[in-house]
Amino acid sequence: MKLIVVSSILALVLISSAVGHGVHANTPFIIEKSPVEITLFVMSRCPDAIKCEGTFSKVFQTEGLPEISPSLSYIGSIDNTEISTTELDLATTSTTTTTTVVTKVSCKHGPLECAGNTQQLCFKEFFPDYKVWVSFVTTMNSWQPRRIGEPAYAREVAEKVLGLSQRQRRRLQPHYLQNGDEKDESNEREQEILLDKVDECSKGQHGFDLLVKSVQNTLDYGVGTSCTVFIDNKKRCVVDGGVWRECPGGSTIGDFVRSIKEAAGKVFRISW
Structure with missing residues (x-):
């Protein structure tokens, strides 16, 4: 009975709002649940992040989980330095001063961590399915964590995850042992092209811009612990020194799943 009353009140509020905004009361509308946002603030070479990401990878695989929108936001510091350059025009003896802002990102575990963060961001950019x-x-x-940040390692991991390394070995087998078809080969080529773009992103300006945006997002949230x-x-939990802390709702996989389901019941999107 309570559910029916709440639903009725919600419907009346939505209709009243629609009329107030010039939408006819008979205009059909749809109430949809929005994906639950889950953000892990991490550092790619941090043991606490590795523990946390391992737990949530299992949370994300839970059967019956509501629609989610997970993301990683990286911890670091941003330094914007202004560099002024003065040029002298000999003909007029006048000077022109140009100011350029140089942005640098620092990561707690060094340049390799910044590189690892960037590689993960770039991979997500071209393979957005969580x-x-x-x-x-x-x-x-889990494979060779000490190599996180190495470009070659990122490529090896990507090929392993996408199954490309196995397919490449299969191509070296005698023809009668190969069992691929043209569609599979086309998909493989597309994935390899995307991986080339991931590599380019990780080494270039676009990857750096993604890293700056991610670190700035973390700073905006005021988060400093990975x-x-x-x-x-809403802050839900922290892993610090290998221990789950500040977790009022519990820190097991089941506890996190329950929190996600509770959040899913509160988040709505309205479309007309």
């Missing part, structure tokens, strides 16, 4: 990019991150964490978990834009 079931794919989360696997990339957790494989990077790993800090936000669910539905």
Whole structure:
């Protein structure tokens, strides 16, 4: 009975709002649940982040989980330095001063960590399905974590996650042992092209811009501990020194799933 009353009140509020905004009361509208936002504030070479990401990779695989929108936001510092250059025009003896802002990002575990952060951001950029990019991150964490940040390692992990390394070995087999078809080969070529773009992104300006944006997002949230978990834009838990802390709702996989389901019942999107 309570659910029916609440639903009725919600419907009346929506209709009143629609009329107030010039939408006819008979105009059909749809109430949809928005994906639950889950953000892990991390550092790619941090043991606490590796522990945290491993736990949430299992959370994301839970059967019956509501629609989610997971992301990683990286911890670091940004330094914007102004550099002024003065040029003298000999003909007029006048001077012109140009000011350029140089942006640098520093990461707690050094340049390799900044590189690892960037590689993960770039992979997500071209493989946005979280079931794919989360696997990339957790494989990077579990396979040879000391190599996180190395360009060659990022490529090896990506090929492993996408199954390209196995397919490449299969191509070297005698023809009668190969069982691929033209569609598979076309998909493989597309994935390899995307991986080339990931590599280019990781080494170039676009990757750097993604890193700056991510670190700035973390600074805006005021987060400095890796790993800090936000669910539905609210701080939910922290892993510090290998221990789950500040977790009033519990820190098991089941506890996090329950929090996500509770958040899913509160988040709505209205379309007309």
